[in-house]
Amino acid sequence: MSLLWTRTRILPFVIFVLPWVILGFMSPSPSHGASYYEGKMVTIVVGYKPGGGYDRYARLLAKHLPKYLPGSPVVVIQNMPGGGSIIAANHIYAVAKPDGLTIGTFNNALVIAQLIKHEGAKFDITKFAWIGSVASDASVLAVRSELPYKSTDELRKAKEPVILGATGVADTSYIFPQFLKEFAGFNFKMVTGYSSSSDIMLAIERKEVDGRAGSYASLLPFIERGLVRPLIRSRVSAPGIEKLPIDENLATDAKGKAIMAVRTAPTLIYRPFVASPGTPAETMKMLRDAFARATRDKELLAEAEKAKMPIDYFGAEESLKVIHAVLNQTPEMVQEITKYMQFGE
Amino acid sequence: MFDAFIQGLLIIFEWQTFLVMLLGIFLGFWVGLLPGLGGSTTLALMLPFIYKMTPVEAFAFLLGMHSVVATTGDITSVLFGVPGEGTTAATILDGHAMAKKGSAGRALGAALMSSLVGALIGALALALSIPVVRPLVLTFGSPELFMLAIVGIAFISSLSGQGGRALLRGFLAGLLGILFAMVGEDPQAGIQRFTFGQLYLWGGLDLVPVLVGLFAIPEIVDLAVRGTSIAGELPEGKLGKGVWEGVKDTFRHFWLTVRCSLIGTFIGIIPGLGGGVAQWISYGHAVQSARSAEERSGFGKGDVRGVLGPGAANNSKEGGALIPTIAFGVPGSSAMAILLGAFFLQGIMPGPDMLDKYLILTFSMVWTLVVANIITVAASLLFLNQLAKLTLIRGSILIPFILFLAFIGSYTSNNHLGDLIVFLFFGLLGYLMVRCHWPRAPLVLGFVLGKIAENNFYISTIRYGTSWLRRPVVLILMILTLVVIGYPFIRSRKRAVAAGAVT
Secondary structure (H helix, E strand, C coil), X not given: CHHHHHHHHHHHHHHHHHHHHHHHHHCCCCCCCCCCCCCCEEEEEECCCCCCHHHHHHHHHHHHHHHCCCCCCEEEEEECCCHHHHHHHXXXXXXXXXXXXXXXXXXXXXXXXHHCCCXXXXXXXXXXXXXXXXXXXXXXEEEECCCCCCCHHHHHCCCCCEEEEECCCCCHHHHHHHHHHHHHCCCEEEEECCCCHHHHHHHHHCCCCCEEEEEHHHHHHHHHCCCEXXXXXXXXXXXXXXXXXXXXXXXXXXXXXXXXXXXXXXXXXXCEEEECCCCCHHHHHHHHHHHHHHCCCHHXXXXXXXXXXXXXXXXXXXXXXXXXXXXXCCHHHHHHHHHHCCCCC | CHHHHHHHHXXXXXXXXXXXXXXXXXXXXXXHHCCCCCHHHHHHHHHHHHCCCCHHHHHHHHHHHHHHHHHHHHHHHHHHCCCCCHHHCHHHHHHHHHHHCCCHHHHHHHHHHHHHHHHHHHHHHHHHHHHHHHHHHHCCCHHHHHXXXXXXXXXXXXXXXXHHHHHHHHHHHHHHHHHHHCCEECCCCCCEECXXXXXXXXXXXXXXXXXXXXXXXXXXXXXXXHCCECCCCCCCCXXXXXHHHHHHHHHHCHHHHHHHHHHHHHHHHCCCXXXXXXXXXXXXXXXXXXXXXXXXHCCCCCCCHHHHHHHHHHHXXXXXXXXHHHHHCCCCCHHHHHHHHHHXXXXXXXXXXXXXXXXXXXXXXXXXXXXXXXXXXXXXXXHHHHHHHHHHCEHHHHHHHHHHHHHHHHHCCCCCHHHHHHHHHHHHHHHHHHHCCCCCHHHHHHHHHHHHHHHHHHHHHHHXXXXXXXXXXXXXXXXXXXXXXXXXXXXXXHHHHHHHHHC
8 A cells, every 4th residue: 555655656756747857957057158048038028919010020029039139048929918008018017027038018109108197007118128119100191092182181171071980089090180180170070989990991991981090001001902092191200101291290289289299209119129127237238239130130021021010120218218208298288188198908 | 713713622732732731720620629729819829830831821721720720619618618719609508518418429520510511601602702792791881780789689589598587587698798898998988997997807808718707617516516427417338329410410400500600601701790709699590490489498408409500600600701801801800810911921912802813822712611621520520429438537537627728718818817807707607697597698699799789889870870770781680680589479479379279
């Protein structure tokens, strides 16, 4: 009986535990050597579900970053969706260790959430250890090509309201035309409640709505196909639409212009990447270098172009400059912005 | 056109293509079985692997994987009462009930065979609708989508059981489901509804933890209380009729299977209805097809038709969902949204070109759906009788395993503690509902359709005022709603009259 007892106690140990112990001894000890990342695993926390834009950028980087990080660590993705990526930002800010092994990417508009003092945001965005942003994005307003609006003037003079589809009131699809309506006298009518931007494209196709505002990169396939025509863009631009009128220049008063500028600013650092506050400077240097070099990698650029994901890298300093510019507002201005902008999923 | 049809078939039998398709099928098989791995998440994970493939190979790989997920997801649903995928939960109601009666083999046979029939019909619909796809999809605007959701909700009347009391419970459960659908940020004013200050709830309740909790926990409790195996209700060691019986069932109720496949295809075609809806409406339709009150009360207790309906629909919808993705570049489901990314990676612009320049590729996708499902079902049939024996294992050994699957399955939807709380909350609710004889299907129906109904109602009213009420398709769907609601009553009255005439 006792023999059986010992046998049954030891056998599982031999099978399940011992191999791991041996493996543990065999794997290189991570502490010595100059290559900090050797034998380690870097996790990129993504504030959205798999398949979306933030996720696709993170996965593209996860594939190419190991080449440029000393010691070629494994880079994996962890999706942490919820709260318009505030959950992920809060996690990176307060929970993840500042060791450069956990980095994160979240909604560029989180800086607006902080500006309007959104209660869910438990971070100071300026205190993250910023790596930078890998892409910027222009917002454009596009309407169905067959409509008689060929220029901004024609659009502004529209007698019937131009109907624009939107997902929610906190989204670019709503805020961008809302500002034009409020501050530039456009005759727009927004219809919210579509479940995704591609649903709006279908609504445009079946003439339920006349157009939509949104990311230029996501509208590009439909512009190329001739379904819609872009008419107005944001100050942050993209190749090919430089000549379109800028929304800020259409505003009739200074207040409107200033509010539009605040909305646009974060889209310059559309795909931000950060590490936890307090990450050692030398680790940050490795991360920043790796991002800077990976975003110039030929293979990465080729893949990004195929997938229609624009790449323009902004370093940590430039990114923080944008952040500070957005946050540097007078209390009256903050009040105005709070009136017109919301942050949401 | 016919040339392209044949070439599409030949092209997927080129050896590299066929090989990557087999690999895709193998992956999809496991993804479907395990509740923790969702079909769309896995698609996203597999995207980087297609950079080096040709378009035909890439889609054979991705669609091969994607098209078998719903098929094998049914297996987990039937055997353990844990939905293998969010889209296979409806199979639990009768499939798992059959497993408890010792007919797991038959239920599995029926689920797989109906899946195959569903996939074939979905693929056929995809092939046939290629010339008419654009007007078909464009007919369904927001007003029509709203009415479709109402038609779906109307199925509560047949899912509620007999008598005034049962009907009342059914409608209350349905309303509760709609209430749960309201959780989260509303798109019209940006107000947080029922979120209790929790960021986790902003995006609303996730389908997977809700369904897993609602269905798996009552089964686990039941299994623990009975202290037997899953098939404990019959003398030990004697399973009922096996897989072939289930296969035959599919053909015994062939027209039901076909009708449910068509329902699934149709729901797949219409973007914005979502993958969770098809199975439940088909289940409602299967219940409705019962000829008498006694037959209807057998549903939920192990009627094979309750397996055939959702089994067929959750496969046929994939063929349908490809249609808007291909023809408009507008995805019909979250999995299709990821597939759209694959089109871009391959340098292909979905849209009118797919029906012209890339017609052979389009047909190769149709054929992939067909071939992948035939292979999966054929391979599964070989060992389903063995799988069915799992229902003879003692409960105390199985419970930790099932619980583990249920917890992991819930947690992976957001990787958040909130997933587990939602899972446990709905587990408790599900348990109470079962104990008090409240039907769970209407709750799920309300939950999956509530948001669709709300958003499209709002869009329709803002956009068209009240004039949308006069659109022809809306009127037709209104009549259909009345038919769906009234059908059980008309039928029972007819019976009564007929019975009266005899006596």
